[in-house]
Amino acid sequence: MRRETILNAVLYLAMPVAAALAFAMDEPFLITLITRAAIFALAAVGLNLALGLGGLVSLGHAAFFGIGGYAMGILAHHAQTYSPMIDSWIVIEGTKSMPVIWLVAIVTSALTALAIGALSLRTSGVYFIMITLAFGQMFYYFAISWPAYGGEDGLSIYVRNSFPGLNTLDPMQFFVLVFVILSAVLWWMGRLARAPFGLALSAARQNAERVETVGLGPFRLRLVAFVISGAVTGLAGALFADLNRFVSPTMFSWQMSGEFIVFIVLGGVGRLFGPVAGAMLFVLLEYLLSPLSEFWLIYVGAILLVVVLFARGGLIGSLAGREVAHD
Amino acid sequence: MTPILLIEQVLNGLQSGIMLFLMAAGLTLIFGVMGLINLAHGSLYMIGAFAAAAVAGWTGSFTLALAAALAAAALAGCIIEMVVIRRLYDRDHLDQVLATFALILIFSEGTRWLFGSFPLYLDVPAALSGPVRLPGGILYPSYRLLIIVIGLLIAIGLFQLIARTRIGIQIRAGESDREMIGALGVDISRLYTIVFALGAALAGLAGALVGAIQSVQVGMGEPVLILAFVVIVIGGIGSIKGALVGALLVGLTDTLGGVLLPLFFGLFMDPSSATTIGSALASMSIYILMALVLLFRPTGLYGRA
Structure with a gap:
């Protein structure tokens, strides 16, 4: 087996093993912390499709994370206050059901990604970075200035939303749910990278002109990647809001977008498990360092700074060597 | 709305636009010459404001405070260029984004550690704290008027510097072919440090000038940085003229949108929802402006294709 495959297996098993240990020691706070890492990993796995495979440095993915969060917040808010969301010629009620919330989060963030992508993919390079950052910030200011759903204070949800057959208020059961979703998305991303679409996307990153010459449209490939990427990050946003039972404009903040990129680069750009490693490392650092100072x-x-300047390839790159898994 | 109020708001828009220009000019120069995207430019803005507030607190002199802002930001610019930024010129944009994001974390938390989390206040000098009467009987704060004048003078100076001086020739040559000017005997790494320090000084000055109107606090730089990005996208990367036009457009749209959009919706809506929708739309107006420019000119108004 290649070293990266072994490392991936270790990384993949680290989360459930740690959660099981925390469960055995009766430390629900630690389980919540691991769940947080898993959700951050999911958000960054979404971004990694655009950034790692597609070479699109999006500094605005917090927009999708926040939209997912607000999809949950708004639907659950209407359900818990028993007020219909839309009450005109059709009536749309809120909901407390996770699968419905996830679906809404995925669809709304995918549509937003389609609009933002269609505009910003007209440009490339440094323009793309600035534009995605600016659009992300637009949602941040909009969320602050729109008073109907809490404005700057955000929205609180009294009880975590429900999933059929599970008690989601139990930290361990919620972790398992998140971990299953993360596993499914990782599996799908691994397949996508090897599928014709993923190969073409990767080729468009390396040499767009050649891809165009063989009759594939780089713009369409990138747009599809950007939409899928936004949808996955949106789903992570809905889960994150449910984990905290709270959603606020900070989910839209540009620091959030920056942190997603940090997860990917800490772990290793373009590696399937890079975002997982990076998110775990970041949450671990936060846990270890924040009591110190x-x-x-x-x-x-x-x-x-040291990782970017001297240890290129991130955690996985330094442990598993330079060979790249799926290029 | 009275014409006087409207003119006041136009002046406010000009004032915020011209301050944005000081930020955007540095960013666009640094990108044009070195091909570097610098997220930490907002930190240099913050350093300028904090240096000014600290020196004004010790000495009570506003002029010294401005000088300190220029010096501190230029010095910080020199140091980070020589220690970190220099290693990033040959890297891809992702590495540049990450490393300068790391610099933001270090500068923000470092400033919080030195000065605490509470905002500092930088007072407008007493001689400039009153209003000045403009033609037409408009009373306008003289400090804001001074900011507009200083900003315009710097803009003119910058255009002259780039068009007329030896260093300006080197900057323009560096934009078109950096290897060639190196071969012709120009010390490129010195030129890069100078350009970076110049951009940093402009950002620091803007931070100090605006710091006297708003409060001086950690995190003040990043919203301005993002607005400066919008300016650069609208104006076109690498173009100082584009930065000026873009900055004035963004400043005016942002200020006038906040005043006029609620009034506009008030024409056919009840006042409270008009204020809500108007101010929410106003917060998005500059991004909508950016999207429109992108639709018609993806490389910006003055950008090269």
Whole structure:
């Protein structure tokens, strides 16, 4: 077996093993922390399709994360106050059912990604970075200035939403649910990278002109990748809001987008498990460093700087060598 | 709405636009010459504001405070260029984004550690705290008027610097072919440090000037940085003229949108929902402007294709 495959298996099993240990020691806080890492990993796995495979450095993925979060917040808010969401010629009620919320989160963030992607993919390189950042910020300001759903204060949900057959308020059961989703998405992303679509997308990143010459449209490939990527991050946003039972404009903030990129780069760009490794490492750093100093982000900044300047390839790159899994 | 109020708002828009220009000019120069995207430009803005607030607190002199802002931001610019940024010129944009994001974390938390989390206040000098009477009987704060004048003077100076001086020639040559000017004997790494420090000084000055109107606090730089990105996307990367036009457009749209859109919706809606919808739309107006420019000119108004 290749070293990266072994490493991936270790990374993949680390989360459930850690959660099981925390469960055995009766530490629900740790289970919640691991769930947080799994949700961040999911968001970054979504971004990694656009960034790693497609070479699209999006600094605005918090937009989709926030839209997923607000999809959950708004639907659950209407359900818990028993007020219909739309009450005119058709009546749309809120809901507390997770599968419905996920579907709404996926569809709305995919549609938003389609609109943002169609505009920003007209450009490339540094323009693309600035434009995605600006559109992300647009949603942030909109969420702050729109008072109907809490404005700057955000929305609180009293009880976590329900999933058929599970007690989602139990931290372990919610973790298992999140982990199953993360596994399914990872499996799908692994297949996608090897499928004709993934190969063409990767080729468009390496040399767009050649891809065009053989009759494939780089714009369409990138747009589809951007939409799928936004939808996955939107789903992660809905889960994140459910984990905290709270949604606020900070989910839209540009720091959030920056952190998603940090997860990917800490773990290793273009590697299937890179975002998983990065998100776990980040949450671990936060857990270990934040009790030491109020200013723990300085250390994160310093570590990040060292990784970018000297340890290219991230965690997986330094442990498994330079061979790239799916290029 | 009275014409006087409208003119006041136009002046406010000009003032915020011209401050955005100071930020955007540095960013666009740095990108044009070195091909580098610098997220930490907002931190240099913040450093300028904090240096000004600290020096004004010790000495009470606003002029010294401005000088300190320029010096501190230029010095910080020199240091980060020589220690970090220099290693990033040959890297892809992803590495540049990440490394400068790391710099933001370090600068923001470092400033919080030095100065605490509470905002500092930088007072407008007493001689400039009153209003000034403009032709037509408009009373306008003299400090804001001074900011507009300073900004315009710097814009003119910058255009002259780039068009007329030796360093300007080197900057323009560096934009078109960096290997060639290196071969012709220009010390490129010194040129890059100078350009970076110049951009940093402009950002620091903007931070200090705006800091006297708003509060000086950690995180003040990033919203301005993102607005400056919008300016650059609208104006076209690498173009100082584009940065000026884009900055004025964004400043005016942002300020006038906030005032006029609620009034516009008030024409056919009840006042409370008109305010809600108007201000929500106003918060999005500059991004809609950016989207429109992108639809028709993906490389910006003055960008090269």
